Amino acid sequence: MIRATTSTLLSPEAGGPVKRTVLPSGLRVLSQSVPGFRSVTFGVWVGVGSRDEPEQLAGATHFLEHLLFKGTERRDALEISAAIDAVGGEMNAFTGKEYTCYYARVLDSDLPLAVDVICDMITSATLTPADVESERDVIDEEIAMHADETSDHIHDLFAEQLWGKSPLGRSITGTPESVAGLSRQQVVGWYRRRYKPSNIVVSVAGNVDHADVVRLVRKAFERHWVTEEATPSPVRRGGKPVPTYSGVQVHHRDVEQAHLVLGMPGLVRDDERRYVAGVLHGIVGGGMSSRLFQEVREKRGLAYSVFTFGSAYADAGMVGVYAGCLPKKAPEVLDVIRAELESIAGGNITPDELLRGKGQMRGSVVMGLEDTGAKMTRIAKAELVYGELPTVDDILHRIDSVTLDDVARLAADLYGGTPALTVMGPFDENTTAFTL
Amino acid sequence: MIRATTSTLLSPEAGGPVKRTVLPSGLRVLSQSVPGFRSVTFGVWVGVGSRDEPEQLAGATHFLEHLLFKGTERRDALEISAAIDAVGGEMNAFTGKEYTCYYARVLDSDLPLAVDVICDMITSATLTPADVESERDVIDEEIAMHADETSDHIHDLFAEQLWGKSPLGRSITGTPESVAGLSRQQVVGWYRRRYKPSNIVVSVAGNVDHADVVRLVRKAFERHWVTEEATPSPVRRGGKPVPTYSGVQVHHRDVEQAHLVLGMPGLVRDDERRYVAGVLHGIVGGGMSSRLFQEVREKRGLAYSVFTFGSAYADAGMVGVYAGCLPKKAPEVLDVIRAELESIAGGNITPDELLRGKGQMRGSVVMGLEDTGAKMTRIAKAELVYGELPTVDDILHRIDSVTLDDVARLAADLYGGTPALTVMGPFDENTTAFTL
Numbered sequence: 112m113i114r115a116t117t118s119t120l121l122s123p124e125a126g127g128p129v130k131r132t133v134l135p136s137g138l139r140v141l142s143q144s145v146p147g148f149r150s151v152t153f154g155v156w157v158g159v160g161s162r163d164e165p166e167q168l169a170g171a172t173h174f175l176e177h178l179l180f181k182g183t184e185r186r187d188a189l190e191i192s193a194a195i196d197a198v199g200g201e202m203n204a205f206t207g208k209e210y211t212c213y214y215a216r217v218l219d220s221d222l223p224l225a226v227d228v229i230c231d232m233i234t235s236a237t238l239t240p241a242d243v244e245s246e247r248d249v250i251d252e253e254i255a256m257h258a259d260e261t262s263d264h265i266h267d268l269f270a271e272q273l274w275g276k277s278p279l280g281r282s283i284t285g286t287p288e289s290v291a292g293l294s295r296q297q298v299v300g301w302y303r304r305r306y307k308p309s310n311i312v313v314s315v316a317g318n319v320d321h322a323d324v325v326r327l328v329r330k331a332f333e334r335h336w337v338t339e340e341a342t343p344s345p346v347r348r349g350g351k352p353v354p355t356y357s358g359v360q361v362h363h364r365d366v367e368q369a370h371l372v373l374g375m376p377g378l379v380r381d382d383e384r385r386y387v388a389g390v391l392h393g394i395v396g397g398g399m400s401s402r403l404f405q406e407v408r409e410k411r412g413l414a415y416s417v418f419t420f421g422s423a424y425a426d427a428g429m430v431g432v433y434a435g436c437l438p439k440k441a442p443e444v445l446d447v448i449r450a451e452l453e454s455i456a457g458g459n460i461t462p463d464e465l466l467r468g469k470g471q472m473r474g475s476v477v478m479g480l481e482d483t484g485a486k487m488t489r490i491a492k493a494e495l496v497y498g499e500l501p502t503v504d505d506i507l508h509r510i511d512s513v514t515l516d517d518v519a520r521l522a523a524d525l526y527g528g529t530p531a532l533t534v535m536g537p538f539d540e541n542t543t544a545f546t547l
Numbered sequence: 548m549i550r551a552t553t554s555t556l557l558s559p560e561a562g563g564p565v566k567r568t569v570l571p572s573g574l575r576v577l578s579q580s581v582p583g584f585r586s587v588t589f590g591v592w593v594g595v596g597s598r599d600e601p602e603q604l605a606g607a608t609h610f611l612e613h614l615l616f617k618g619t620e621r622r623d624a625l626e627i628s629a630a631i632d633a634v635g636g637e638m639n640a641f642t643g644k645e646y647t648c649y650y651a652r653v654l655d656s657d658l659p660l661a662v663d664v665i666c667d668m669i670t671s672a673t674l675t676p677a678d679v680e681s682e683r684d685v686i687d688e689e690i691a692m693h694a695d696e697t698s699d700h701i702h703d704l705f706a707e708q709l710w711g712k713s714p715l716g717r718s719i720t721g722t723p724e725s726v727a728g729l730s731r732q733q734v735v736g737w738y739r740r741r742y743k744p745s746n747i748v749v750s751v752a753g754n755v756d757h758a759d760v761v762r763l764v765r766k767a768f769e770r771h772w773v774t775e776e777a778t779p780s781p782v783r784r785g786g787k788p789v790p791t792y793s794g795v796q797v798h799h800r801d802v803e804q805a806h807l808v809l810g811m812p813g814l815v816r817d818d819e820r821r822y823v824a825g826v827l828h829g830i831v832g833g834g835m836s837s838r839l840f841q842e843v844r845e846k847r848g849l850a851y852s853v854f855t856f857g858s859a860y861a862d863a864g865m866v867g868v869y870a871g872c873l874p875k876k877a878p879e880v881l882d883v884i885r886a887e888l889e890s891i892a893g894g895n896i897t898p899d900e901l902l903r904g905k906g907q908m909r910g911s912v913v914m915g916l917e918d919t920g921a922k923m924t925r926i927a928k929a930e931l932v933y934g935e936l937p938t939v940d941d942i943l944h945r946i947d948s949v950t951l952d953d954v955a956r957l958a959a960d961l962y963g964g965t966p967a968l969t970v971m972g973p974f975d976e977n978t979t980a981f982t983l
Contacts, residue, residue, distance in 0.1 A: 146583060147583030195835075196833075196835065196907050197902055197907075198910060249844060252848075252849075252851035256803070260696070260698075262692070367695050398628065400629035412680075412684030467629055470634050472635070474636055481584060481585070481918060
């Protein structure tokens with residue numbers, strides 16, 4: 112029998128050391144023991160997301176995530192959820208563009224149960240024809256719900272506009288039409304091809320012992336999966352850059368509030384300027400003292416909500432500004448946002464703003480790790496998508512090193528790029544009120 | 548000089564003991580030291596909410612909450628937010644029907660700053676005419692935004708329907724009309740009358756020392772407020788019960804998803820059956836194994852989201868069920884919900900369901916306290932609205948004592964009451980598709 116390899120990744124920091132074991136099947140198990148907590152968050156991350164789907168499978172990854180809760184060889188849907196509810200735990204899952212995650216937060220003594228239930232779902236979901244049909248209806252409901260959440264939905268529309276027909280531009284859920292077109296056989300095939308030990312990272316944080324976790328996970332996976340030897344899938348790296356599109360799109364919606372997203376291509380995930388980008392976000396639109404919040408809301412009372420956002424993938428990224436405001440004020444809001452981006456791209460940033468931008472990023476790093484779910488997510492993403500796990504001290508050091516010049520140069524690069532604009536509200540879709 | 552009185556409320560549990568000091572001015576300071584955290588959450592709770600407003604002041608409490616961020620004698624809006632952003636903290640506030648809360652989460656070493664900034668806002672906001680006007684626009688924006696968040700907004704419409712013209716039935720923000728009608732003088736008067744030491748509870752949790760907190764808070768309050776001697780305001784207790792209304796209301800909205808709230812009068816806050824109500828919530832609609840989730844979503848695929856909710860005030864309470872579904876399925880969803888409530892009111896509850904309901908409530912109590920914000924909130928509410936602070940062990944004991952019979956009796960009482968139904972979606976407002 113091939114032995115598992117275990118190593119310690121980090122010396123003690125906030126929480127104990129992170130330990131990592133690679134099983135012979137290629138399954139990776141990471142854990143961080145955090146003293147003082149009674150809870151444990153257990154997560155299973157599968158390296159498959161919506162961007163992996165060919166067009167005829169659009170929505171299959173998210174559909175599968177739903178179906179895993181519907182039943183396994185040992186448990187029906189009620190038994191799956193009842194197991195965790197009975198011990199007062201929380202269990203959920205989410206699908207991203209590059210991964211799918213299932214997790215449960217339970218009291219430490221209930222970790223064996225959480226491991227058993229989630230690994231059972233991962234390894235032996237039955238995906239019965241009846242469940243596929245009833246869950247298809249639930250997904251239609253979810254898509255309809257999401258379409259009504261206008262301030263969220265506009266981000267999907269913006270991604271579609273910026274990345275066009277690339278899989279990265281598609282909504283994670285798929286459309287009612289694409290979901291209607293998915294056969295059970297296609298979904299089962301997707302499950303068999305993508306859910307395998309070498310493509311999975313298990314991550315746990317809280318009051319746990321690493322050796323216990325490895326033993327529990329190994330037992331749970333080997334119960335159903337014949338473990339051939341394999342090496343872990345490598346981290347997803349950028350290939351050809353994803354093409355981007357510009358222009359203005361106006362979507363008519365009879366709502367009280369208009370929504371704007373003005374954005375442009377951003378950094379890819381492993382760009383070394385990502386800490387600079389974090390500081391820039393703080394300066395431009397990260398908090399109440401940010402330039403946009405001050406100019407749009409505090410000084411002019413033009414919008415309740417205005418902020419910058421960004422996302423980064425292996426081979427693509429975006430940065431942008433969101434604002435929600437009364438429809439009649441939308442053109443003015445857009446003018447103010449564009450003027451501020453231009454000013455910042457021109458290097459107009461004060462040392463005070465730099466200090467605040469760094470302070471904000473530092474605070475969100477340190478305070479954002481004070482729960483077991485956040486720690487679980489951090490170590491899983493380090494393994495699955497980043498391929499490195501810097502210590503918190505490292506990160507703080509990299510933030511401190513950012514200079515005014517770094518920020519100004521990056522601002523010029525990003526905001527000097529060709530923007531795209533998505534608008535939603537009670538507007539004629541051919542209006543010329545919004546231009547770039 | 549009158550000395551402050553300090554006492555220890557709880558022996559060590561999850562976190563250290565809770566300490567309480569009453570200053571001569573009637574201001575109460577509570578703190579809980581939580582080892583292992585680097586953050587501190589500092590909150591100031593003022594015992595005034597929207598239900599305290601006479602009709603001509605509807606929205607004044609929330610308006611005031613916004614205005615406190617606009618400037619004080621020492622700081623303008625940018626300086627207020629910049630102070631906290633620069634140290635990476637988060638600061639926010641919310642207005643409820645019975646209280647208003649301002650809070651900041653910062654690293655432990657930044658507690659003096661957080662105390663200074665928030666107490667400055669509480670004691671010496673300037674409320675300038677210009678700020679009043681520009682913030683009125685922001686509130687219009689917020690009201691418009693909230694009206695578009697249909698799955699939240701329906702809860703406001705339901706409260707309006709159940710409690711009618713009582714202040715408890717009104718939306719916390721007021722309406723655009725009521726906010727337009729508020730003069731600066733009215734808001735200033737409201738501030739002077741309601742913001743005073745005897746009506747304020749300061750609450751802190753995290754890596755803190757009680758004596759430090761008391762010293763900092765005292766200094767910050769005495770800087771601006773002449774502290775006459777006073778005793779703390781008593782906990783709000785129920786008077787005459789708030790009248791409730793029944794019936795069906797259909798609101799037309801061109802949205803993809805229909806929303807339903809079916810509800811009825813619930814328990815007042817200090818009803819001794821509140822632990823039974825918590826268990827009942829778990830059984831009927833608290834989690835994925837709950838009766839409604841299973842019957843509506845898992846078995847029939849009729850809705851993405853269905854859950855029970857409740858709220859309790861000094862003299863009134865409500866319980867209800869929310870569901871969001873495709874419009875064509877709304878009548879069937881309503882039928883399923885009503886059938887299940889009837890079945891449960893008839894005592895049809897299994898011992899397994901009772902176990903899960905208790906497990907869920909236990910878990911949410913224990914795991915819901917693993918951050919400094921939740922602990923800060925718990926001790927503040929104990930002081931301000933409950934008038935008692937049970938230990939976590941006490942609470943767990945009271946949950947364990949709930950019997951099947953207790954739950955069945957309460958279900959019969961609550962679900963046997965006269966319901967009200969609020970529906971929103973692409974329906975004719977005179978439709979007869981929804982009946983009670």
